[in-house]
Amino acid sequence: MPIIRVAVPVPKRQFFEYQHTSALEPGIRVRVPFGPRQLIGVVLDTTEQSLWQSDKLKSISEVLDATGVFSPIQLKLCQWLSQYYQHPIGDVLHSAMPVSLRKGGSSQPKPVSYLHVTDAGQRATPESLGKARKQQQLLGQLQQSEASYSSILAQYASTTVKALIQKDLITQVERIPSLDTNWLTHLNIGDKPIPNVEQAIAISQITSKIGQYASFLIEGVTGSGKTEVYLQAIESVLTQGKQVLILVPEIGLTPQTVQRFAERFNVPVGILHSNLTDNERVLVWQQSNAGQLPIIIGTRSAIFTPMSRPGMLIVDEEHDSSYKQQDGLRYHARDLAVMRAVQENIPLVLGSATPALESLNNALNGKYQHLILNERAGNASHPKQQVLDIRNQPLEYGLSKGIIERIGQHLAQESQVMLFINRRGYAPALMCHTCGHVEQCPGCNKPYTLHKQLYKLQCHHCGSAKAIPKRCQSCHGTELGAMGIGTEQLEQGLQQLFPQYTSVRIDSDSARGKNRLNDMLDKINRNEYQILIGTQILSKGHHFPNVTLVVILEVDGALFSADYRAAEHLAQLVTQLAGRAGRAEKPGEMWLQTHDPSHPLLQDLLNNGYSHFARYALLERQHAMLPPHTYQALFRAQSSDARLANQLLMDISSQFSYSKHVQCIGPLPALMEKRQGKFRMQLVLMSNNRAALQHALAQAMPNIEQLPLATKVRWALDVDPQDFM
DNA sequence: GATTGTGTTTTA
């Protein structure tokens, strides 16, 4: 009897063998006995020769698919992923599937709830609904075309929907979604804007590579018409009857984005985002797999969507950190996209106004074709960016006098003001408020990171530590500390300072919930708030025409962070914010509060722009022997006993002591050294040879898993880590 | 002696 090799969703880096009456196609799902339970696994292979030293293999209980849920290319991609990130294959395949397929659900389409207007609803006018604005809007939309219940719930409150059902203007029906096998016949390629020279070059470069592998990096300043380049490249792919998969950042997937694609080409667009039901997710998967969806737009995990006629991959805002999964299978969707484009033999387009240094490096060394869009459409102008020296300045709620004054002026002119706290990659350095001096490690010339829990300064580049000094080494001042202020504190302070204006705090906490963020953005654009206090979430994809003053606090936290990517992220943030605030006739200003106004990276960014900054920063990374010029892997460990976490990492570290090409740094405390009562430590592996690092990891992992402490301490490996929190 | 809790081992 043939022996089937099955990837089972357990955290073991191996496959399991079963018997079956006949060979099975790789990529199909099977139900198999596993100890006392039944699990859903994926067939990897059929052989005659068992590797398992036993002649009594169990049998497969049930074959769940007629044809592969994974194509051979996808299977290969997942196997690469499993190797590269040192993650169990069963778990990789499991996380690559939509939830309902993981549970053994059918891979055939199921009925979905739709909303469409009734006869009465078709005749009804918006006026008949009085001042129920949302209801008017929804009815109007459904009069145009029906929509699935859940897509409506993503835009409207369920009460709005129910109200219209109650009034008998719309109705809900369940049916199997109609399949559009013929989208090519109604594809609209008529009217399109005439591209400028730069756009035209980019478009022709990309379209000339349709049908083969090629990678492109579009470095296009805000307003340079990056999207139009995508659209015209997509058009060429669609006219050949092929599909395009577009990845967007988690926060950037708005109904308007989707609308733009759907309207331009008059074809169905599949959407994959985090609050889709399991059912809808499989449906998109199935339709795409059947070639019925010419365009698929989705966030990170959409990179796993199968396509029967793949034509092109696009990763928009490719620098965005949401492409890296931060738990479990820690993959980077952008890097996987490169791999997928190679395997599928199709072009890959990466686009950003502020490319990641990794991508820029690949473009500069010729791995990607570099397409630059500098020309701005229209007369868009940007806020003037300036630094504000706050050395020895009295601060109120983290704000200097000059800034408070400016805030007052702008508010008085009926403009909005945005205060931005940069918390990402924040690693407290010991800074003197009087003179701005930062205590540095003499060996590395890098700032020490302040660890309050351990009461010491530690260098995250070499691991050396010293006691916290009482006085500034430079001016002997005593005002030493980690500057830091929370969003809540700032919000309260601003209310004290400007009681006559309303403020809103936008962070991942306050924006949680389905429509919270959109509601807040609406209110901001209607001028219901004058003071906006935000974190990361504000910089992505939204435009604030009435904001004329942007203030960035905690700039130093990024400039002196042990997270070497913090400066890059700050620069991306500043540039993205500058592109989104103000408008042509009201360009406004942007201030960065810092203790180090002459910091070379900061000066380069403000004087010469992101593109120049990025090239300089790359050079600096090269001198410091940091990624992308070297390669890293990070072991994280956490335990309520700091010594145990430390010991495990020491044991792991010794597994690499023989490798000439791999250098270990640590164990060191994580930037957030204690979280939920657990001490968090990390060990960084570095190499200037990616293959050597891969090889060393592959050799060491089996031994590491056998370490006695490895079962007692929670630990994880992060290949190509993006942060050190 | 049974019961409850904790850590270890196995899964083909």
Add this chain to the structure above:
DNA sequence: AAAACACAATCC
């Protein structure tokens, strides 16, 4: 990861 297994502590 989940369940079984093994062993120790606890209770009536």
